[in-house]
Amino acid sequence: MPDFLITDSPIPCLPVLITGAGTGIGLETALYLAEHGFQVYASAPDLSQQARVDAAAAERGVSLQVLQLDVTDKQSVQAAVDTIVAEAGGIYGLVNNAGIALRGYFEDLSDEEVRRIFDVNVFGTMAVTRAVLPHMRAARRGRTVIITSVGGRIGSLAVSAYCATKFAQEGFGESLAQEVTPFGVYVSLVEPAIIKTERWGVHRGIAEGALNPESPYYAWFRESERLANRLVETSPTRPMHVARTVHRALTARRPRRRYVVGWRAGLVLTLRRYLLGESFERLYFGQAVRRVTRVQGTTDYGI
Amino acid sequence: MGFNGQGRGAGEHPTNDHPTARPMTTRPTVLITGTSSGLGLETALYLAQRDFEVYATMRDLSRRGTLDREAARRNAHLQVLQLDVTDQASIQAVVTTVIEQSKGIYGLVSNAGINIGGYFEDLSEEEIREVFEVNLFGTMAVTRAVLPYMRAARRGRIVIMSSIGGKIASPGATAYCASKFALEGFGESLAQEVMPFGVCVSLLEPGSAKTELYERNRRLAARALDPQSPYYEWFQQLQGLMDQLARTPATTAEKVAEAAYQALTDQRPRWRYVVGRRPRLLITLRRYLPGELFERIWTRFAKSKIQSSKSKFEL
Numbered sequence: 216m217p218d219f220l221i222t223d224s225p226i227p228c229l230p231v232l233i234t235g236a237g238t239g240i241g242l243e244t245a246l247y248l249a250e251h252g253f254q255v256y257a258s259a260p261d262l263s264q265q266a267r268v269d270a271a272a273a274e275r276g277v278s279l280q281v282l283q284l285d286v287t288d289k290q291s292v293q294a295a296v297d298t299i300v301a302e303a304g305g306i307y308g309l310v311n312n313a314g315i316a317l318r319g320y321f322e323d324l325s326d327e328e329v330r331r332i333f334d335v336n337v338f339g340t341m342a343v344t345r346a347v348l349p350h351m352r353a354a355r356r357g358r359t360v361i362i363t364s365v366g367g368r369i370g371s372l373a374v375s376a377y378c379a380t381k382f383a384q385e386g387f388g389e390s391l392a393q394e395v396t397p398f399g400v401y402v403s404l405v406e407p408a409i410i411k412t413e414r415w416g417v418h419r420g421i422a423e424g425a426l427n428p429e430s431p432y433y434a435w436f437r438e439s440e441r442l443a444n445r446l447v448e449t450s451p452t453r454p455m456h457v458a459r460t461v462h463r464a465l466t467a468r469r470p471r472r473r474y475v476v477g478w479r480a481g482l483v484l485t486l487r488r489y490l491l492g493e494s495f496e497r498l499y500f501g502q503a504v505r506r507v508t509r510v511q512g513t514t515d516y517g518i
Numbered sequence: 519m520g521f522n523g524q525g526r527g528a529g530e531h532p533t534n535d536h537p538t539a540r541p542m543t544t545r546p547t548v549l550i551t552g553t554s555s556g557l558g559l560e561t562a563l564y565l566a567q568r569d570f571e572v573y574a575t576m577r578d579l580s581r582r583g584t585l586d587r588e589a590a591r592r593n594a595h596l597q598v599l600q601l602d603v604t605d606q607a608s609i610q611a612v613v614t615t616v617i618e619q620s621k622g623i624y625g626l627v628s629n630a631g632i633n634i635g636g637y638f639e640d641l642s643e644e645e646i647r648e649v650f651e652v653n654l655f656g657t658m659a660v661t662r663a664v665l666p667y668m669r670a671a672r673r674g675r676i677v678i679m680s681s682i683g684g685k686i687a688s689p690g691a692t693a694y695c696a697s698k699f700a701l702e703g704f705g706e707s708l709a710q711e712v713m714p715f716g717v718c719v720s721l722l723e724p725g726s727a728k729t730e731l732y733e734r735n736r737r738l739a740a741r742a743l744d745p746q747s748p749y750y751e752w753f754q755q756l757q758g759l760m761d762q763l764a765r766t767p768a769t770t771a772e773k774v775a776e777a778a779y780q781a782l783t784d785q786r787p788r789w790r791y792v793v794g795r796r797p798r799l800l801i802t803l804r805r806y807l808p809g810e811l812f813e814r815i816w817t818r819f820a821k822s823k824i825q826s827s828k829s830k831f832e833l
Contacts, residue, residue, distance in 0.1 A: 320711050370706030378703040386699025389687035393817050394637050472813045496789045500710050508714045
């Protein structure tokens with residue numbers, strides 16, 4: 216790590232808080248950072264996941280601490296941050312990873328479902344960041360990483376609320392970065408491509424209304440889920456790649472504002488950027504819509 | 519197929535749904551939110567003068583004076599209704615009224631929005647939520663209420679008032695930028711969902727316009743004015759800079775209204791309409807400058823303008 220910049224610590228043993236570290240990207244990031252010498256506080260909304268995390272840590276031969284932290288509960292956020300500051304004397308890095316998904320065409324999403332995803336992804340990220348920032352400012356250094364998504368740069372059908380939360384995180388991170396850089400605090404956005412995690416199989420967050428055959432979008436939604444499944448199955452991106460990128464954002468001397476994870480995502484974003492005018496929108500989005508709507512009339516195409 | 523009839527999207531073919539091409543007896547209906555002042559007011563008048571049957575809505579009808587006066591002066595006919603985008607019942611009531619009177623809604627201009635100035639750490643959670651409540655959830659609620667009618671009619675236009683702040687975020691406007699970014703993501707996704715029904719969604723991205731939202735409705739986070747805040751000095755600087763910008767506004771309300779009109783009438787509406795020369799320049803620079811060069815320049819610029827004043831927490 217040539218550009219590692221740790222001024223007052225002989226070995227890198229800086230405290231890092233990771234939210235949503237019970238599974239998937241969060242867990243992998245926690246383990247990876249622990250392997251690379253960080254003092255990792257892996258937090259999860261409930262401690263039922265602790266045994267799994269501990270087992271995974273033991274298997275990799277690393278030690279990390281597991282904390283209870285529900286990003287939608289201010290008290291639990293404050294308590295977790297206080298614990299870390301008391302133990303470690305501060306917080307060098309925050310990895311805002313906790314997030315949920317919500318799949319379904321906009322008209323099939325209930326107001327409650329939309330609010331719930333904003334509570335976790337946006338207001339949750341803000342709450343933890345707010346609790347941690349004073350300590351970073353006081354230390355005159357710190358790194359805040361927000362795990363957004365390619366969906367924070369490109370909207371897609373059947374994930375409008377999810378994309379809205381990810382776009383919001385992007386806007387928040389971009390504003391915040393400019394506000395706190397003078398204090399030596401850096402904010403980076405990590406944008407992974409669609410990725411295969413446990414979440415995809417177990418609780419990918421399909422809205423209730425999306426499963427109602429009466430919905431005018433029902434057939435299209437099922438087709439879009441089928442296509443998404445295929446995309447996930449063939450995705451070469453792994454949680455490991457995200458973990459490595461987070462490590463880079465935490466250790467680079469001049470961290471980038473954004474890191475895209477996965478070459479496919481990088482390609483799509485580059486195309487969007489450099490194709491003239493709105494040709495990207497017409498081609499890419501037009502194609503997305505055509506692929507989903509051509510099923511009209513088909514009856515069975517199991518998810 | 520029945521789908522892909524009108525508007526943008528696959529298998530498109532020219533139709534006669536260009537509103538101005540229709541006989542005057544069936545003027546297309548447009549619902550606009552937040553029309554008591556600024557961009558909404560101007561847009562309502564502009565559309566009413568140009569072949570649209572306009573339902574201009576606002577949260578507080580006691581503030582309709584300016585709109586009424588201007589409408590009379592310009593000889594524009596429009597209906598004014600009370601609608602609070604954070605109140606489901608009032609949205610439903612308005613949509614019902616419009617459907618009863620006009621048998622449909624051709625266009626929605628979701629314009630109602632608020633701003634709150636303040637560095638992130640000076641904003642309370644309640645203040646941030648309030649901004650989202652109006653700008654994002656309000657837009658979603660009105661959109662949800664009108665979409666079934668547009669789908670049924672197999673045509674419709676949804677125009678969402680975003681902002682340059684939905685593309686390029688600035689310091690001291692975290693809540694606003696986050697909510698506008700969210701609108702961008704929402705609009706872009708929604709556009710793909712409803713396109714097959716002949717419904718088009720466009721985002722308007724104006725720069726700072728000299729409107730009342732800035733002049734009179736300027737809202738600041740309570741803590742932003744607290745000299746104890748570590749960001750106090752910078753925020754003061756920023757306010758000065760914003761005042762300066764407001765004196766040379768990037769665009770006029772009329773230009774924004776014109777863009778809304780285009781989004782409602784273009785045969786193939788654009789996904790985004792950037793309004794004003796300054797925002798167009800910034801968005802183009804950001805897009806085509808390599809890597810994160812734009813971000814670095816932009817941050818440095820902000821730093822030199824805002825953080826040049828020495829914070830009392832000297833760095």
